[in-house]
Amino acid sequence: MSKTSLTLKEVRKSAKEKLKNVCMVYKDCDGGPTRFCQGQHYGRPLGFGGIGSGASFHNNWLALRKIKLKMKLISENFNPDTSFQLFEKKLTMPVMAASVSGVNSFGGENVISEADFCTAVVHGCKAAGTLGWRGDTYTYNAENQSYGLNAIETADGWGIKIAKPRSQPEIMKFFEKAERIGAIAVGVDTDGCGSYMMTKHNKPVFRKTPEDIKELVASTTLPVIIKGIMDKRDAVDAIEAGASAVVVSNHGGRVLDHTPGTADVLPSIAEALSGKDAFIFVDGGVRTGYDVLKMLALGANGVLVGRDIVRAAVGAGIEGVQLQMNFLKQTLEKAMKMTGCTTLKDINVNIFDNH
């Protein structure tokens, strides 16, 4: 882990100044009803908030917060090993940056350009030994505005591209480019069919069938990830259609009001996929290594972090993202040490207080 000169506190202070129109950089980013980003502001851009009442965003946070960890301390001393193997790559931890895009479109001019944002996420994650996933929004196209893939290319392919559920040919163009530049994997956020921004800017997005997923899988040599899974049947359909991984996600609560928290639905999805050769990722409300530990215990293989990575990138670019990732690793190590987990394989529901 390389050293940086800034502190995370300074990064967040800088983010607070730059994001003053969209995010207050609260200590607890919980999507609560009184938060600045939240509320029933129909017809206005989402900013950093959740859709509608904000219940889905808030439920992500609540679902994690209600789980309590059990301290377990009597054994030989050990230093936890957080290392994680993903598609033949070794990462320092099972924590990656979520596919987030379009920060410049609602943050005002002085926030960050989309190109700089993607560079910060991809290179900041790489510096911390982990992976930046990159998203897709109405300002993107595969020909000359594929900011995420451009950043991944400058990192020698070290990144994952998630395309919106556009038409099949449009998705395939992103996949082809990803393959050409040596990206690690590609995917589609199927829940992006509820995207406010795409609809508003006349960029059609669609529900996807198992046959569509099969066609996408057949179109590329890269592993395909299906993001936006909140139902066990959807999870099984995606994997049986050839996907290599699913992401249990409600898009940070941004696409449908009144969904449960992702930590609430994760165990049933993990059970439905048990025995299948598939990675299970999850995101939503993850802010610390303690949250990561909870998600891993509930059945995830890896965890994505959205809003905190945006704040880190806006606050201090590559260095900010690296610091945020280092913080997640340090807190995951602490969480593992205090609950008696030497490696990721030791993490299961027995670390919860009610077991």
Ligand SMILES: Cc1cc2nc3c(=O)[nH]c(=O)nc-3n(C[C@H](O)[C@H](O)[C@H](O)COP(=O)(O)O)c2cc1C
């Ligand atoms: C501002 C913003 C933009 C997002 N853009 C995308 C995107 O382009 N593609 C995508 O798959 N998910 C997108 N997401 C969802 C994230 O990938 C992720 O699911 C979510 O942020 C996780 O919740 P968290 O922010 O509480 O960590 C976006 C989320 C936010 C907050």
